[in-house]
Amino acid sequence: MRAKDIMTSPVHTVxxxxxxxxxxxxITANAVTALPVVDGAGRLVGMVSESDLLWHRVPADPTAHLNRLPDTDPANRPGMVAEVMSSDPLTTRPDADVADVAGTMLETDVRSMPVVEDGVVLGIISRRDILRAMVRSDEVLTAEVxxxxxxxAxxxxxxxxxxxxxxxxxxxFDDDPEQGIVVVLARTVPGVAAVDLGATRPNGG
Incomplete structure (x- = not known):
């Protein structure tokens, strides 16, 4: 299963x-935790998350406003996304294996990754997308395969x-190429972990 099979597309960007x-x-209107940030040409330049946006709006210390700390002073608050976004975000490719994407997310503690090709954001894949794909019932998978x-055919x-x-x-199967195509078709159904062939060629070939 590849990232392109379960990614959300089109993706909301800012x-x-x-x-x-x-x-x-x-973020609130679309019920997401982060947004890819793009430049004027539509190319990915960063990611902005809920925590990035709250960092300069909600002080860690409830009494911070009494001391007028620079980070929480309204006069010093960042106004643009470019000032609070995370630069050089982790990304993945459309053909990346979902297992590898999930591993990277867990290792780096990120909740979503943009799916990028040639600098252009094609979609976004989240932990929720991966979980949704993995927990589909065998009955649903059978019908889709x-x-x-x-x-x-x-x-x-x-x-x-x-x-x-x-x-x-x-x-x-008529021949090896056809067998290969069938295996790929089944394997790319989100939630299918492996393919077992009980099929044979004509005349036992």
Missing amino acids: AQTATVESAAQL QHRLDEY GGHRWAATVQGGIAHLTGV
Whole structure:
């Protein structure tokens, strides 16, 4: 399963020149925890999260306002996203394996990663996206794998059954290339962990 299979797209982005308040509104309105930040050409330049936006708005010390600390003084608060965003964010590619993406998220304690190609944000993948894909029932996966195979074949040539995330396929293949295509079709269904072939070629080949 690849990042492009489960990423959210199109993705909500915010300009680096946008106000902190407008970024906060976007995050709240779209129920996300972070937004990719783009420049005037639409290329990724950073990420801004809920914590980035709150850092200069809510003091860690409830009594900080009494001492007029620079970080919490309204006169010194950053106004633009570029001033509070995290530069050089972790990104992933559309063809990245979801298991690798999940590992990176856990190791670096990030909740979402932009999916980028040639500097352009194609989507975003979050921990929630990964969990949603991984917890799909075998019945749902069976139906989706079967649909993909039937659509490719133009009819019912192979039977699919998913058990424990493993897609078991039975039927007849014309040749190795066709077998390879069928395996790829089944393997790319989000939630399918592996493919088991019980199929054979004609005449036992």
